[in-house]
Amino acid sequence: LNAADKLKRTEGAVEVLQADAKGHSLLKKYLTKEIVEKLKNKQTSMGATLWDCIQSGVANLDSGVGIYAPDAESYNVFSDLFYPIINEYHIGFDLTKGAKHPAPDFGMDKLNFPNPDPEGKYIISTRVRCGRSLKGYPFNPLLTEPQYLEMEKSVQQALAGLTGEHAGKYYPLKGMTKDVQNQLIEDHFLFKEGDRFLQAAQACRFWPDGRGIFHNDNKTFLVWVNEEDHLRIISMQKGGDLLTIYKRLIQGVQQIEAKLPFSHDERLGFLTFCPTNLGTTIRASVHIKLPKISKNLDEFNKIAARYNLQVRGTAGEHSETVGGVYDVSNKRRMGLTEYDAVKEMYDGVVELIKLEAKSQ
Ligand code: ADP
Ligand code: CIR
Helix, strand or coil: CCHHHHHHHHHHHHHHHHHCCCCCCHHHHHCCHHHHHHHCCCCCCCCCCHHHHHHHHHHCCCCCCCCCCCCHHHHHHCHHHHHHHHHHHCCCCCHHHCCCCCCCCCCHHHCCCCCCCCCCCCEEEEEEEEEECECCCCCHHHCCHHHHHHHHHHHHHHHHCCCHHHCCEEEECCCCCHHHHHHHHHCCCCCCCCCHHHHHCCCCCCCCCCCEEEECCCCCEEEEECCCCCEEEEEEEECCCHHHHHHHHHHHHHHHHCCCCECEECCCEECCCCHHHCECCCEEEEEEECCCCCCCHHHHHHHHHHCCEEEEECCECCCCCECCEEEEEECCCCCCCHHHHHHHHHHHHHHHHHHHHHCC
16 A cells, blocks of 8 residues: 555544444544544654554454554554553553553562362463564564564574573474474464464565474474564463463573563563553463353353453464363453463462352
């Protein structure tokens, strides 16, 4: 699209969003004619416009959120739109009132997460991930092909230096056979391909160049390269031993941090492409079967929300359940520490299991 077309679509966005009765995105809720008028001609120093931020949510009316930041500066330049969305998603983190994300704290000295399901009746697996961006680079829509390759190379080099149980191998997406790729996706280790929300955000350009996955032999420590974020660092394994999984993540992040400079902002925390991931960037989740309390999905979502938990399908965001397995995770990632984000998931899941156990 040229600049004139982008402007035209921006001016028509409110109408498109409001005309769709089913849509319930945060973009639909917060994008007003006034905000469009105020922001439609603004640009970041790298040239990102309001259209670049909202195009995914306008193309995908069933978005939950509907907005991405092409670069970190977008969060400030388009703050009239981003701040209320951030405030609602992160359950009360109001940057218009001067909210500041706390300093990073994994809580290594106070970890205490006894397995909430020692008999393995409910929890199938546990995963904790965080996102990181490399200093000096914008997010997906503004990256050039040479930058993707340069980033992949420096990440690959840094990861090659990992030791102990974090040591592993990098597998570029380019050249990976479809069989291997699909098996990794099916086993929940690798990001999916063709995410229409990311595609519409211009986040999949030059795919699969510069994209890949690093993992150790056991596939308990993994790093996604240049999918939605520059890095997604992941620790996961079967069962409910969150303590082991979380410690492995912390140690992995600290080893990588010693080799690569990450983008961090005083008020926003760690910087990510999607505003839902800012701050701690932590999503701690269980794959869990709670057949009684999840029988009615609307009801289950409401129960989960009481504990600030989010429910996703078995294959992650925007997917359905397979065999009654749900992905239950902390929803908010801003305005609390890494430790508290993980504890929020842990405490909530303990309560859900109690509810399931006493349900008829
Ligand atoms: P993200 O966690 O990176 O925000 P998704 O919701 O798309 O993104 O999930 C990514 C992958 O991680 C999916 O395959 C999903 O099934 C898998 N996953 C998430 N939580 C768990 C878990 N607790 N155990 C196993 N796999 C999980
Ligand atoms: C949507 O709006 O549904 C997609 N753009 C995904 C947004 C949520 N992402 C997330 O929770 N990490």
